[in-house]
Amino acid sequence: MKALKYLNQYLWKYKWYLILGTIFTIISNLFGIIPAQLVRYALDLVVETLDIYYLFNGAALQTEMYDIFAFSILLYGLLILAMALLKGIFLFLVRQTIIVMSRHIEFALKNDIYQHYQTLPASFFRRHSTGDLMARISEDVSNVRMYVGPALMYGINLIVLFFLVISYMLSVSTKLTLYVLLPLPVLSISVYIVNSMIMKRSQEIQKQLSGLSTYVQEAFSGIRVIKSFVQEKHSFNNFQKEAENFKNKSLSLTKVDAFFYPVIVLLIGLSNILVIFVGGQEIINGNLTPGNITEFILYVNMLTWPVMALGWTTSQIQRAASSQTRINEFLNEKTTLVSTKNIEKPLEGAITFKHVGFTYPDSGIKALHDFDLHVKQGESVAILGTTGSGKSTLAHLLCRLYDPTEGEILIDNIPMKDYDVHAYRRQIGYVPQDVFLFSDSIENNVRFGTTDMPFERIEQAVKDADLYNNIVDFPQGYQTLLGERGITLSGGQKQRLSIARAIARDPKILVLDDCLSAVDTNTENIILNNMKRIMDQRTSVIISHRVSSAKLADRIVVLDEGKIIEQGTHTELMALNKAYKELYEKQLVAEEA
Numbered sequence: 001m002k003a004l005k006y007l008n009q010y011l012w013k014y015k016w017y018l019i020l021g022t023i024f025t026i027i028s029n030l031f032g033i034i035p036a037q038l039v040r041y042a043l044d045l046v047v048e049t050l051d052i053y054y055l056f057n058g059a060a061l062q063t064e065m066y067d068i069f070a071f072s073i074l075l076y077g078l079l080i081l082a083m084a085l086l087k088g089i090f091l092f093l094v095r096q097t098i099i100v101m102s103r104h105i106e107f108a109l110k111n112d113i114y115q116h117y118q119t120l121p122a123s124f125f126r127r128h129s130t131g132d133l134m135a136r137i138s139e140d141v142s143n144v145r146m147y148v149g150p151a152l153m154y155g156i157n158l159i160v161l162f163f164l165v166i167s168y169m170l171s172v173s174t175k176l177t178l179y180v181l182l183p184l185p186v187l188s189i190s191v192y193i194v195n196s197m198i199m200k201r202s203q204e205i206q207k208q209l210s211g212l213s214t215y216v217q218e219a220f221s222g223i224r225v226i227k228s229f230v231q232e233k234h235s236f237n238n239f240q241k242e243a244e245n246f247k248n249k250s251l252s253l254t255k256v257d258a259f260f261y262p263v264i265v266l267l268i269g270l271s272n273i274l275v276i277f278v279g280g281q282e283i284i285n286g287n288l289t290p291g292n293i294t295e296f297i298l299y300v301n302m303l304t305w306p307v308m309a310l311g312w313t314t315s316q317i318q319r320a321a322s323s324q325t326r327i328n329e330f331l332n333e334k335t336t337l338v339s340t341k342n343i344e345k346p347l348e349g350a351i352t353f354k355h356v357g358f359t360y361p362d363s364g365i366k367a368l369h370d371f372d373l374h375v376k377q378g379e380s381v382a383i384l385g386t387t388g389s390g391k392s393t394l395a396h397l398l399c400r401l402y403d404p405t406e407g408e409i410l411i412d413n414i415p416m417k418d419y420d421v422h423a424y425r426r427q428i429g430y431v432p433q434d435v436f437l438f439s440d441s442i443e444n445n446v447r448f449g450t451t452d453m454p455f456e457r458i459e460q461a462v463k464d465a466d467l468y469n470n471i472v473d474f475p476q477g478y479q480t481l482l483g484e485r486g487i488t489l490s491g492g493q494k495q496r497l498s499i500a501r502a503i504a505r506d507p508k509i510l511v512l513d514d515c516l517s518a519v520d521t522n523t524e525n526i527i528l529n530n531m532k533r534i535m536d537q538r539t540s541v542i543i544s545h546r547v548s549s550a551k552l553a554d555r556i557v558v559l560d561e562g563k564i565i566e567q568g569t570h571t572e573l574m575a576l577n578k579a580y581k582e583l584y585e586k587q588l589v590a591e592e593a
């Protein structure tokens with residue numbers, strides 16, 4: 001429950017909706033209660049006037065009396081109708097304030113969570129699955145909205161109605177009020193118990209459903225593998241098992257539902273029987289009128305729905321509390337990638353690694369050991385190494401996706417940590433190993449949020465990445481849609497588009513993480529030569545496991561198990577006759593073969 005305190009700031013922000021909503025709830029309930037008294041007056045009028053009416057049997061006055069009597073009844077009827085109409089109008093206003101407030105809170109909360117997600121470091125996204133992140137920003141926020149919306153609305157309504165109805169009941173008869181209220185706690189508790197059962201089973205169904213959807217999503221994403229390994233039958237059997245589980249869980253919920261509603265109706269019926277029995281005795285004793293009993297029955301029935309809603313409301317609050325706990329868990333995570341000095345200045349591009357060591361926090365794997373390297377401004381350095389030697393880790397550190405666990409990195413002789421994180425990253429062009437393109441046009445993928453980027457710059461970047469000829473061949477050119485809604489580019493085209501995106505931003509430091517692996521050696525040479533031209537006076541770090549990508553660099557650094565084992569130019573390393581030369585010859589033989 002404590003977790004829900006977090007929402008108070010939003011409730012405070014939209015307090016006027018809440019205050020007005022409460023006022024409208026009081027008014028709408030008043031218009032709901034007054035008709036019960038009108039019914040009492042009308043009924044008592046009928047009972048009393050009928051006796052007098054029959055006394056005047058045959059007299060001319062009887063017709064006159066009938067007219068007055070019929071007019072009064074009609075008036076009561078019209079008044080009741082008017083009250084119902086007014087109640088409806090105010091109920092509409094209640095929803096227009098409290099439910100609207102809940103939608104505003106949902107919107108604000110979603111925005112805050114999304115914004116917060118974006119501040120969190122890469123390690124956070126490694127620890128949590130995308131499904132989990134999505135569930136917290138969608139399903140959990142929806143649960144929380146049910147609390148600040150419908151649950152709050154029914155809660156306020158319940159308090160107001162209880163207070164009003166019980167004071168009206170007490171003003172008529174204390175004894176009858178006590179009898180009437182007797183079954184209500186039982187009703188409330190049983191609704192709560194059954195609701196908790198429903199909630200538990202619904203959650204299980206929800207979990208099973210998300211398992212089922214994940215299975216189906218994965219099966220269709222990997223449909224090519226399933227088909228080529230002729231695993232359709234096996235895949236269907238697995239699906240059937242999951243679906244069977246889902247069916248059984250849904251049936252168990254239906255059982256509870258089917259039992260629940262008749263029990264509620266029975267308990268309400270019991271309250272009504274009590275009113276008629278005890279009230280009937282009171283009428284015989286002359287303490288109450290038939291109008292009073294009718295009024296009471298109306299009151300009891302008025303209380304039933306809110307009492308039923310009490311169980312629902314409490315379980316919604318519980319559900320919201322557990323959802324908010326999950327949301328708070330992420331909101332309380334703070335990024336460790338902060339800057340103390342927030343320096344914002346144009347970079348020149350000199351990079352110094354000083355005894356840098358790095359251990360991945362989640363796996364404990366030490367990816368870099370005592371790494372020392374100085375890259376001059378404008379120099380191009382190739383980092384070469386076997387798989388798992390720590391090359392991508394270097395790229396992550398250069399983009400400040402992680403901070404070194406030992407030593408430090410200096411950029412233009414200033415610790416990287418002192419730069420404002422965003423201002424620093426804006427000057428880095430990063431081409432990741434796993435290319436990621438958005439389901440958008442080619443132009444927007446290159447532009448990527450920089451709305452004021454001139455089209456000529458995009459075109460030049462595309463030409464430098466050797467993608468121009470491919471794009472002009474597409475019927476829609478730069479407006480060609482990619483991803484789910486559009487075409488699928490080949491692996492090499494994707495890599496080149498990703499390079500165009502990085503160079504279009506005119507970065508001071510370019511980090512290419514093995515991003516030429518899917519292009520042929522010829523294209524690789526064209527791109528690297530273009531890169532040499534554009535990156536003149538800028539620094540580039542070219543990470544690769546291919547010698548062909550490395551040999552054009554000013555300097556080559558060979559990495560093994562997170563340590564530098566050789567460095568120098570292509571000619572120097574060839575002369576050294578060690579790891580580089582061995583790799584070069586191996587790859588040359590493979591290429592010739």
Ligand SMILES: Nc1ncnc2c1ncn2[C@@H]1O[C@H](COP(=O)(O)OP(=O)(O)OP(=O)(O)O)[C@@H](O)[C@H]1O
Binds near residue numbers: 387
């Ligand atoms: N996010 C991560 N969390 C935990 N361990 C990681 C993570 N990324 C990499 N590692 C581990 O760190 C080591 C270095 O990985 P890295 O990706 O830097 O190698 P690499 O040289 O780029 O390899 P490749 O050429 O195959 O991409 C590996 O042992 C890897 O398993």
